[in-house]
Amino acid sequence: SQKYRITLLPGDGIGPEIMAVTVDVLKAVGQQLDITFEFQQAKIGGAAIDDTGDPLPPSTLEICRNSDAVLLAAIGGWKWDNLPSQQRPERGLLGLRAGLGLFANLRPAKILPQLIDASTLKKEVVEGVDIMVVRELTGGIYFGQPKGIFPTETGEKRGVNTMAYTESEIDRIGRVAFETAQKRSGKLCSVDKANVLEVSQLWRDRITQLAPEYPDVELSHLYVDNAAMQLVRAPKQFDTIVTGNLFGDILSDAAAMLTGSIGMLPSASLGAIGPGVFEPVHGSAPDIAGQDKANPLAQVLSAAMMLRYGLDQPLAADRIEQAVLQVLDKGYRTGDIMSEGMQLLGCRAMGDVLLTE
Amino acid sequence: SQKYRITLLPGDGIGPEIMAVTVDVLKAVGQQLDITFEFQQAKIGGAAIDDTGDPLPPSTLEICRNSDAVLLAAIGGWKWDNLPSQQRPERGLLGLRAGLGLFANLRPAKILPQLIDASTLKKEVVEGVDIMVVRELTGGIYFGQPKGIFPTETGEKRGVNTMAYTESEIDRIGRVAFETAQKRSGKLCSVDKANVLEVSQLWRDRITQLAPEYPDVELSHLYVDNAAMQLVRAPKQFDTIVTGNLFGDILSDAAAMLTGSIGMLPSASLGAIGPGVFEPVHGSAPDIAGQDKANPLAQVLSAAMMLRYGLDQPLAADRIEQAVLQVLDKGYRTGDIMSEGMQLLGCRAMGDVLLTE
Ligand SMILES: CC(C)[C@H](C(=O)O)[C@@H](O)C(=O)O
Ligand SMILES: CC(C)[C@H](C(=O)O)[C@@H](O)C(=O)O
Numbered sequence: 276s277q278k279y280r281i282t283l284l285p286g287d288g289i290g291p292e293i294m295a296v297t298v299d300v301l302k303a304v305g306q307q308l309d310i311t312f313e314f315q316q317a318k319i320g321g322a323a324i325d326d327t328g329d330p331l332p333p334s335t336l337e338i339c340r341n342s343d344a345v346l347l348a349a350i351g352g353w354k355w356d357n358l359p360s361q362q363r364p365e366r367g368l369l370g371l372r373a374g375l376g377l378f379a380n381l382r383p384a385k386i387l388p389q390l391i392d393a394s395t396l397k398k399e400v401v402e403g404v405d406i407m408v409v410r411e412l413t414g415g416i417y418f419g420q421p422k423g424i425f426p427t428e429t430g431e432k433r434g435v436n437t438m439a440y441t442e443s444e445i446d447r448i449g450r451v452a453f454e455t456a457q458k459r460s461g462k463l464c465s466v467d468k469a470n471v472l473e474v475s476q477l478w479r480d481r482i483t484q485l486a487p488e489y490p491d492v493e494l495s496h497l498y499v500d501n502a503a504m505q506l507v508r509a510p511k512q513f514d515t516i517v518t519g520n521l522f523g524d525i526l527s528d529a530a531a532m533l534t535g536s537i538g539m540l541p542s543a544s545l546g547a548i549g550p551g552v553f554e555p556v557h558g559s560a561p562d563i564a565g566q567d568k569a570n571p572l573a574q575v576l577s578a579a580m581m582l583r584y585g586l587d588q589p590l591a592a593d594r595i596e597q598a599v600l601q602v603l604d605k606g607y608r609t610g611d612i613m614s615e616g617m618q619l620l621g622c623r624a625m626g627d628v629l630l631t632e
Numbered sequence: 633s634q635k636y637r638i639t640l641l642p643g644d645g646i647g648p649e650i651m652a653v654t655v656d657v658l659k660a661v662g663q664q665l666d667i668t669f670e671f672q673q674a675k676i677g678g679a680a681i682d683d684t685g686d687p688l689p690p691s692t693l694e695i696c697r698n699s700d701a702v703l704l705a706a707i708g709g710w711k712w713d714n715l716p717s718q719q720r721p722e723r724g725l726l727g728l729r730a731g732l733g734l735f736a737n738l739r740p741a742k743i744l745p746q747l748i749d750a751s752t753l754k755k756e757v758v759e760g761v762d763i764m765v766v767r768e769l770t771g772g773i774y775f776g777q778p779k780g781i782f783p784t785e786t787g788e789k790r791g792v793n794t795m796a797y798t799e800s801e802i803d804r805i806g807r808v809a810f811e812t813a814q815k816r817s818g819k820l821c822s823v824d825k826a827n828v829l830e831v832s833q834l835w836r837d838r839i840t841q842l843a844p845e846y847p848d849v850e851l852s853h854l855y856v857d858n859a860a861m862q863l864v865r866a867p868k869q870f871d872t873i874v875t876g877n878l879f880g881d882i883l884s885d886a887a888a889m890l891t892g893s894i895g896m897l898p899s900a901s902l903g904a905i906g907p908g909v910f911e912p913v914h915g916s917a918p919d920i921a922g923q924d925k926a927n928p929l930a931q932v933l934s935a936a937m938m939l940r941y942g943l944d945q946p947l948a949a950d951r952i953e954q955a956v957l958q959v960l961d962k963g964y965r966t967g968d969i970m971s972e973g974m975q976l977l978g979c980r981a982m983g984d985v986l987l988t989e
Contacts, residue, residue, distance in 0.1 A: 434834030
């Protein structure tokens with residue numbers, strides 16, 4: 276029997292509720308497939324600020340490091356919105372990414388046939404959309420130096436951030452993207468702003484230089500403004516997209532919203548070695564926290580991504596993903612994805628029907 | 633009789649065709665309203681590269697400076713795609729913006745009822761969408777120093793660009809945005825990434841500090857990733873959006889594509905003093921250049937923006953905009969906006985029906 280140590284970071288808002296459901300699902304699938312999960316829990320984000328003043332206490336990072344994978348729920352809320360930026364919940368997330376070296380962020384945006392009406396786009400435009408955004412996550416303008424607010428010679432302030440990538444940073448995310456495209460339909464689109472930015476020129480050069488090593492992948496390039504347009508105009512043209520940290524932040528959210536149901540979307544953040552972090556794309560939804568109304572499915576699907584990409588247990592991942600499709604097929608819905616004729620369930624009840632699959 | 637000197641920059645691809653139609657429309661409206669236009673022409677982009685090796689010859693900038701407004705068509709094409717980036721057509725555009733100090737870029741994205749079916753979004757989602765993106769155009773990461781590709785200590789290359797804004801740069805675009813919102817529905821949304829970037833924190837602080845001077849404007853803030861989502865999810869929530877150069881590039885294109893017909897969208901780029909530049913949002917469409925197939929309406933509407941924002945001739949602007957709506961009402965369409973039951977016209981013929989309005 277395979278045994279894994281999983282760190283749970285429920286975080287804030289609806290985090291604890293959706294995490295509880297997910298743990299039950301993992302236990303059930305573990306029993307079926309003879310996998311043992313040993314769970315350990317730690318605080319991050321607002322919950323950690325309340326406890327220790329630090330959105331990422333050193334002990335949390337340590338616990339994460341000593342595990343095979345990290346399952347994160349959601350971070351942040353109104354309560355902490357007025358803290359100085361260095362002490363806000365999101366900093367815990369950025370610190371976790373940096374601390375674990377999670378340079379590759381995989382964000383699928385897949386239209387589920389059961390939920391296609393939730394999209395604001397016309398059915399024929401989004402039917403079959405299945406995009407994987409591979410976002411660089413530990414470089415670019417999120418971490419580049421110098422950064423800060425500095426006085427100018429004339430006495431006014433100047434805010435500065437630096438978008439920077441080295442060749443090796445580009446190469447390693449490029450390789451993840453090519454390999455991801457290989458496992459999918461073999462189409463990779465690299466997004467940059469090479470007509471304006473030098474950092475993007477280097478990006479484009481390096482990605483282009485990697486291409487001959489992956490002859491089965493068809494590589495194309497788009498400028499980021501055009502990519503944003505094309506996602507709205509004809510999203511089916513995309514399979515795998517690779518891009519930097521900031522462009523990936525924007526485009527993965529735009530792509531996610533094409534589905535109309537971001538309460539369904541998981542993500543994976545992976546490093547070269549050590550545990551990955553798996554978390555839903557949606558936020559902590561403080562408005563419905565503690566009311567048993569949250570949709571746990573993105574969190575459950577994040578656990579499936581953990582099994583697939585973090586623990587190499589594709590069978591268990593398949594089983595969870597199948598169960599999610601089944602409950603949707605049977606018409607079960609949480610409030611965020613509710614539509615006429617379907618059966619409305621709370622968070623916990625959605626977990627229960629999942630367990631019967 | 634009022635007299636204006638207009639510089640025409642037809643540029644590349646379909647530029648000359650759509651410019652010719654627009655000049656005729658301007659002449660006609662000038663005759664009706666007793667406005668005299670004196671046209672002077674210059675080269676920019678690929679056309680200028682072919683002539684002089686420089687995408688923005690000093691003489692072109694000089695001619696532009698000595699005019700009341702600049703009407704630009706489109707720049708670029710395959711022919712120049714393999715030149716080193718410093719010599720490419722787009723550099724002419726960036727040079728023109730910097731050279732004329734055009735810090736404020738107004739990009740409307742308005743759904744025309746006649747063309748609503750062209751949108752990939754559902755009718756009820758986009759009906760009535762009328763967004764004005766106010767994009768900062770001479771600062772931010774487009775122009776920030778340092779930039780370039782530099783060797784690192786380990787001998788590999790590092791690409792670097794700097795996103796920077798000073799307080800005064802933020803204030804002046806902020807004022808344009810508040811004033812724009814005042815003339816519209818009074819709602820202004822400022823877009824940044826203040827949860828990660830210091831330059832965005834300064835941006836948010838300054839925009840917030842301007843707000844009390846515009847008590848009739850309701851100010852809100854969104855992070856750029858959320859803004860990209862919200863544009864897809866519920867575009868009607870937006871009226872005026874203000875943002876930096878890079879975010880504005882991305883979001884204005886996404887907003888434009890919501891309409892489904894970017895062949896219809898004009899833009900204005902304005903400085904503190906001196907002539908503004910007015911140009912369509914679409915590109916040079918080299919694939920249909922010289923075939924009399926191009927849609928001249930975005931160029932014609934750019935002339936209307938020139939009259940409204942550059943020359944303070946709102947009556948003439950109204951007249952042109954009305955004429956465009958009329959020809960659409962009558963069912964005239966170019967290929968890019970063609971739909972069943974409508975009458976297909978070429979570029980020149982579209983100009984002719986406009987002139988009869
Ligand atoms: C919360 C924020 C710092 C974060 C980011 O910008 O990366 C979020 O938007 C995301 O995409 O995970
Ligand atoms: C051509 C390019 C340099 C330009 C920009 O990025 O500003 C274009 O995309 C635009 O939006 O006008």
